[in-house]
Amino acid sequence: MAHREELSRFLKAARSRLSPGDVGLPAGERRRTKGLRREEVAALAGMSVTWYTWFEQGRDVQLSVPMLERLGRTLRLDTNEREFLFAxxxxxxxxxETQIxxxxxxxTQHMMDSLSIPALVxxxxxxxxxxxxxxxxxxxxxxxxxRAERNLFKILLLDERYRTDADHFREMARRLVARFKWDYSRTSxxxxxxxxIAEMMEGSALFREYWQESEILPYFEHVNIAMMPEVGDITFWHSSYAVEGAPGQRLILFAPRDPASAARLARLAESVRR
Structure with missing residues (x-):
């Protein structure tokens, strides 16, 4: 109930700070209160007045993602306010966000450069x-x-260097496509x-196979091996993290999985510092 009350306060405040001129409406007659009227917000967002009124009053009504997006644009919400509305x-x-x-x-770059493990965004x-x-x-x-050749998804599925072990490559492809489908479902x-997707449909049989399946993967983590002739193979455990305040960015970290890999990575890091 508290969430509904806060939602009601938030929407009223967002509506009150806009004038008709801000959204391309004529000023019209003098208003008793500042801001847009509910019927104006509803019309601009493509909603019924009754539905918006109930929503603003905190009643138990649900708006779809597209309707919330239209409402956010109508009220000129910034990135943080948009996230607050959805929450x-x-x-x-x-x-x-549409804008990546x-x-x-x-x-972020300084932090990556300071790490003793591989990292990318x-x-x-x-x-x-x-x-x-x-x-x-x-x-x-x-x-x-x-930039066109730095797509990690295409690199991992199309580069011949990852196909040396057919079973491992198939398992990797299954996981990558499942995660890619999750990202595709969330994007605006x-x-x-x-x-x-069109390029991969044409160029990868495994992509075509797994894209038709229902599996999705809402996280990005697994084990991979980097073959390093100068220090020996390094087994990594990788995982990803959203970069706060940077819409669409994801930081991927590669940590050595075992002591032998940690020792080899330390030698590799030393050679980089020299």
Whole structure:
């Protein structure tokens, strides 16, 4: 009940700070209270007046994701307010922002550079936008690659280097497609995925097979092995984390799974520092 009361207060406050001119409406007659009327918000958001009134009053009505998105745009909510609206109305985060943040914050890059393990950042469509030197040594150097060739999903499924063990590759492909389907279901801009999906449908038999299945994977973690002739194979456990305040960005960390791998990674890190 407290959530509903807070939602009601939040919507009234957001409505009161807008004037008709802010949303392209004529000022009209003098108003007794400042802000937009409920019927104006409802019309601009494509909702019935009754439905919006009940929603603002805190009644037990549910709005779909598209309706909440239209309401957020109508009320000119910023990123934090949009997330707050979804948390109060649906008790979950909103879909990822349409505008993908592709700028690596200096603090994020500094943190990656300070780590003694490989780390990289991808955006919503799995394009790599940031990495540290240990990624370049243990996996690949993304520096010389144009953006179009830095899509981690396509690299992992199409690069021949990952196909040496057929069973391992099949298992990896199954997990990757399941996670990619999860990301696709959450995006508010599916067109950024459509080109990748079309390309993979044409170029990967395993993608076609697993895309038709119902499995989804809401997390990104598993074990992988980096073959490093100079120090020996390193077994990593990787996991991903959302970068707070950077819509669509995900930080992936690769930690050694066992003492032997940790020792080999330490030697590799030392060679990078020299």
């Amino acid at each position: 109060l109305a649906q008790h979950r985060p909103p879909p990822l 943040d592709e700028e690596i914050r200096p603090a 991808i955006v919503e469509d799995w394009t790599v936008i940031g990495w540290n030197q240990l990624i370049a040594r243990a996996f690949r150097d993304y520096g010389p690659l144009p 801009k599916p067109e950024i995925f459509d080109e990748i």
